[in-house]
Amino acid sequence: MAAVLGDALADGRLTPEEHEERITALYRARTLGELSVLTVDLLPPEAQPLRTDVRPVTAFFGSQVHAGRWVVPTRFSATAICANVTLDLREAVLQSNHVTLQVTVMAGTLTLIVPEGVRILMPASGVMASKKNQVPPSPDGPVIEITGLVTMGGVVAKSPKRPRRPWFRRRTANGG
Numbered sequence: 001m002a003a004v005l006g007d008a009l010a011d012g013r014l015t016p017e018e019h020e021e022r023i024t025a026l027y028r029a030r031t032l033g034e035l036s037v038l039t040v041d042l043l044p045p046e047a048q049p050l051r052t053d054v055r056p057v058t059a060f061f062g063s064q065v066h067a068g069r070w071v072v073p074t075r076f077s078a079t080a081i082c083a084n085v086t087l088d089l090r091e092a093v094l095q096s097n098h099v100t101l102q103v104t105v106m107a108g109t110l111t112l113i114v115p116e117g118v119r120i121l122m123p124a125s126g127v128m129a130s131k132k133n134q135v136p137p138s139p140d141g142p143v144i145e146i147t148g149l150v151t152m153g154g155v156v157a158k159s160p161k162r163p164r165r166p167w168f169r170r171r172t173a174n175g176g
Helices: 002-010 016-026 032-039 167-173
Strands: 057-060 063-066 075-081 085-090 098-105 107-113 119-121 126-128 130-133 142-151 153-157
Touching: 002 016, 002 032, 002 130, 016 032, 016 085, 032 126, 075 085, 075 107, 098 107, 098 153, 107 142, 130 142
Parallel strands: 057 075, 063 085, 075 098, 085 107, 098 142, 107 153, 119 142, 126 142, 130 153
Antiparallel strands: none
């Protein structure tokens, strides 16, 4: 989308101020609805840059990481069989404010990394399983509901760690 906005600026369809506003909105967007208005007047519907990838994320006896800027559909699935799956949603755009993640985890781990302000619900069933929600609750943010079955495995939802200063810099900053 940034490339579309850059092209529109280059050929005069956007002023520099409009371009700056839309680029700022692009990187702050948390849902697809917030993004769709940014290019609707610049391209015909079939040429819009955002497409929803509805393919399931699957790993068997290995690991799979899905990260970066991608559109998270309203319903999608992830499977980890004797494997680890990591879904990093920090740069992802949610198609709606309520997303359902259908999981199947058997002797594996599914890790969900979400930005601050996202609420996690975990009604998934578990047999000899662990479900950990380490995301601080947010009353008004988008909701990701994790459903499905976890057997002899785990599901972990967490926010990214805040960067910490090295101990030697903390000491000098405190005058010690």
